[in-house]
Amino acid sequence: MAKIVVRKLVLYGALLAIMFFLIGPYLWVIICSVQKEADLISKPPRWIPTEPTLQNYLLVFLPEVGKKGQLIVSVEKMPRGMLNSTIVALTIVVLNIFLAIPAAYSLSRFRFKGSRTVSLFIIATRMIPSVAVVIPYFIILKTTGLLDTLLALILPYIPYTLPFTIWILHGYFVTISPDLEEAAMIDGCSRLGAIIRIMIPVAVPGLVAAAIYAFMSSWNEFILAFVLTTSENAQTMPVMAAMIINEIYLPFGVLNTAAVLTSIPPAILAVFLQRYLVQGLTRGGVKF
Amino acid sequence: MFRLSKSEKLAYIFMLPAIFSITILSIYPILYSFWLSLLDYVLTKPGPYEFVGVKNYVDVLGSDYFLRSFGITMKFTLETVSMEILIGLALALILNESFKGRGVARALILIPWAIPDVVAGLIWRWIFNPNYGALNGLLYQLGLIHSYISWLGSPSTALECMSVALIWRELPLAAFLLLAGLQSIPPEMYESAKIDGASSLTSFIHITLPWLKPQVSIVLILETMMSIRILSLVYVMTGGGPAGSTSVLAYYTWNEAFQYYNFGAGATLCYIIALLSFAFALVYAKLLSAESLY
Numbered sequence: 001m002a003k004i005v006v007r008k009l010v011l012y013g014a015l016l017a018i019m020f021f022l023i024g025p026y027l028w029v030i031i032c033s034v035q036k037e038a039d040l041i042s043k044p045p046r047w048i049p050t051e052p053t054l055q056n057y058l059l060v061f062l063p064e065v066g067k068k069g070q071l072i073v074s075v076e077k078m079p080r081g082m083l084n085s086t087i088v089a090l091t092i093v094v095l096n097i098f099l100a101i102p103a104a105y106s107l108s109r110f111r112f113k114g115s116r117t118v119s120l121f122i123i124a125t126r127m128i129p130s131v132a133v134v135i136p137y138f139i140i141l142k143t144t145g146l147l148d149t150l151l152a153l154i155l156p157y158i159p160y161t162l163p164f165t166i167w168i169l170h171g172y173f174v175t176i177s178p179d180l181e182e183a184a185m186i187d188g189c190s191r192l193g194a195i196i197r198i199m200i201p202v203a204v205p206g207l208v209a210a211a212i213y214a215f216m217s218s219w220n221e222f223i224l225a226f227v228l229t230t231s232e233n234a235q236t237m238p239v240m241a242a243m244i245i246n247e248i249y250l251p252f253g254v255l256n257t258a259a260v261l262t263s264i265p266p267a268i269l270a271v272f273l274q275r276y277l278v279q280g281l282t283r284g285g286v287k288f
Numbered sequence: 289m290f291r292l293s294k295s296e297k298l299a300y301i302f303m304l305p306a307i308f309s310i311t312i313l314s315i316y317p318i319l320y321s322f323w324l325s326l327l328d329y330v331l332t333k334p335g336p337y338e339f340v341g342v343k344n345y346v347d348v349l350g351s352d353y354f355l356r357s358f359g360i361t362m363k364f365t366l367e368t369v370s371m372e373i374l375i376g377l378a379l380a381l382i383l384n385e386s387f388k389g390r391g392v393a394r395a396l397i398l399i400p401w402a403i404p405d406v407v408a409g410l411i412w413r414w415i416f417n418p419n420y421g422a423l424n425g426l427l428y429q430l431g432l433i434h435s436y437i438s439w440l441g442s443p444s445t446a447l448e449c450m451s452v453a454l455i456w457r458e459l460p461l462a463a464f465l466l467l468a469g470l471q472s473i474p475p476e477m478y479e480s481a482k483i484d485g486a487s488s489l490t491s492f493i494h495i496t497l498p499w500l501k502p503q504v505s506i507v508l509i510l511e512t513m514m515s516i517r518i519l520s521l522v523y524v525m526t527g528g529g530p531a532g533s534t535s536v537l538a539y540y541t542w543n544e545a546f547q548y549y550n551f552g553a554g555a556t557l558c559y560i561i562a563l564l565s566f567a568f569a570l571v572y573a574k575l576l577s578a579e580s581l582y
Contacts, residue, residue, distance in 0.1 A: 011382060011385060011387065012387070014378060014382055015382050015387075015393065018375065018378070018379050018382070018459075019393060019396070019397070021456065022396075022397055022399070022400055022456065022459065022460065023396050023397075023399070025400075025411050025412065025415055025456065026399050026400065026403070026411065028411075028415065028422055029410075029411050029414065032414070040420060041419070041420050042420075043419075043420070043425065043428075043436075044425040044426075044428055044429050045420065045421075045422055045425040045426075098305075099305050099306045099309060100306065102301075102302035102303070102305065102306070103302060103303050103305070103306035103307070105302055106298075106299045106300075106302035106303045107303070109299075110295055110296065110298070110299035112295075112296045112299040112300065113296070115299070118303060118307065121307070121310075122306075122310070125310050125314050125315070127513065127565070127566065127569070128314060128318060128562065129513070129517045129558070129561060129562055129565065130517075131517055131519065131538055131541060131542070131558055131561060132318060132321060132558040132559065132561070132562045133314065133317040133318060133321065134545075134558075135321055135324060135545055135551050135554050135555050135558065136316075136317035136318075136320040136321045136324065136555075137317055139320075139324075139551070140317070140320070155313055156313060156314075156317075158309050158310075158313050159309065159310045159313045159314030160314075162306060162309065162310060163310065166306060191298070216402060219404070220403070220404035220405065220406075222404065222405060222406050222519070222520040223519055223520065223542075226520075226523075227546060237404070238404040238405075238406040238407070238520070239406075241404070241406050241407060241410060242406045242409075242410075242520065242523060242524050245410075245413070245524060252414065252417075252420065255410065255414065256414065258410070259407045259410040259411055259414075262403075262404055262406065262407050263403035263404060263407040266402045266403055266404070267399050267402055267403055269402065270395075270398040270399055270401070270402030270403075271395045271396065271398070271399065272395075274394060274395045274398050277398070277402075278394075278398070278464050278468075281461070281464065281465070282464065282465060282467075282468035
């Protein structure tokens with residue numbers, strides 16, 4: 001009996017310690033984003049806000065109302081940054097789905113000449129570091145005049161996300177018995193019809209996982225976006241958040257607000273769709 | 289001449305769009321980058337750029353900066369990857385138990401991994417702040433320090449701080465991959481070990497650890513690549529400083545390419561980083577699969 005109690009105590013103790021380390025910092029940034037500047041520079045820190053305020057968020061979204069004599073240029077561009085990030089990430093999700101479904105289907109259903117080479121090729125491209133393509137992309141896009149456009153981000157993000165999407169979907173497709181499809185085709189479905197009616201509905205969890213993963217990867221990407229964009233025309237949130245540290249006079253509340261705004265979409269996706277994400281990750285990640 | 293069967297034809301048609309876009313958008317830039325690494329390509333100089341063969345490689349590999357960043361990168365990689373595996377395994381073992389609130393814990397734990405690494409950098413930069421940071425405040429209130437410490441401003445602690453930030457971000461992924469391995473262990477294996485009188489420690493060493501080998505190798509490969517390539521954390525937290533103490537390979541590369549506009553040397557360094565991570569992946573794969581043969 002005592003042994004079980006000790007075991008439980010150790011378990012909960014370790015869990016609390018790790019949870020404090022993992023959740024504490026993010027919680028702290030959210031708290032700081034609604035603190036008054038005076039509370040942020042108090043010693044010791046004010047752990048629980050006494051007078052929470054949305055002043056910092058106003059500064060970003062309604063600068064005319066939120067601004068009190070101060071001008072923080074980089075912050076006023078942030079709504080545009082959120083829009084850029086959203087457009088790029090959603091475009092990448094759609095492109096991924098359309099390119100990956102047929103490819104993953106082909107890999108999981110057909111044995112064709114070179115099918116092993118193709119899967120190895122896809123795994124290998126997953127390993128290419130984005131830092132290795134950033135210089136050639138910079139030169140190519142500069143010559144074609146595409147630097148600092150949303151297309152300059154969408155193009156390199158396709159190979160950045162696609163291999164993993166194919167692998168997640170492949171992981172799901174191979175678990176679906178070909179008999180189901182054949183039965184549908186005997187009943188008069190075309191192959192395309194069978195894919196749409198049989199494969200896709202069964203693979204929905206995989207599609208969700210792949211879509212979230214593609215969204216997150218492109219929303220979070222920094223190196224390529226940092227080099228290939230130069231203004232609010234195409235800059236994404238991580239770039240704006242990183243550049244904010246160069247601001248000479250920067251209230252700490254604004255810094256924390258930028259961190260929250262940059263991270264809130266992926267954070268929400270991770271918390272609410274965690275089940276899909278983890279399932280897709282462990283299938284696609286382990287079976288490669 | 290061979291003729292394609294109908295299904296083979298279909299297979300190729302289905303593959304084509306994906307393969308085509310990956311080739312054009314990824315393989316071509318990679319090859320182009322290799323070509324650049326053979327040129328004396330400095331953007332600020334007028335072209336055409338001279339072909340210099342392996343000169344960039346010789347210069348880069350022989351420079352003190354390279355050796356220094358290489359050393360820092362290796363130290364950083366060793367620290368982060370080993371801690372991610374150890375704490376990740378502990379977390380996976382905990383999450384594999386049943387307890388109240390497990391669902392909530394699992395959902396929240398994923399946040400650090402899901403958010404941009406730039407934000408991870410901003411969060412930890414703020415926590416390590418020398419004047420108003422939460423770490424200083426906490427340690428001071430607990431009576432562990434008597435005056436605030438400039439964590440990121442001192443060469444002896446800055447790299448450690450970056451390690452903490454990266455471990456924080458990568459721990460959830462490591463834990464979830466290892467957890468998937470734990471969950472695939474058939475319970476009968478533990479039961480029969482118990483009947484044979486094995487303690488939980490012996491069954492952990494003889495059943496759990498060997499079973500987890502594939503997951504451990506995946507985590508090792510993914511996380512080593514992550515640590516070798518890390519740039520955004522450095523940019524946001526330290527800018528390579530103080531006194532170059534956090535100037536890892538990727539930061540050195542970025543500096544060469546986009547501060548000095550030496551694209552030849554930059555491309556060379558990119559190739560070295562890519563080869564380095566492939567080499568690590570191969571070594572891990574070899575070590576772990578060779579062992580599992582016995």
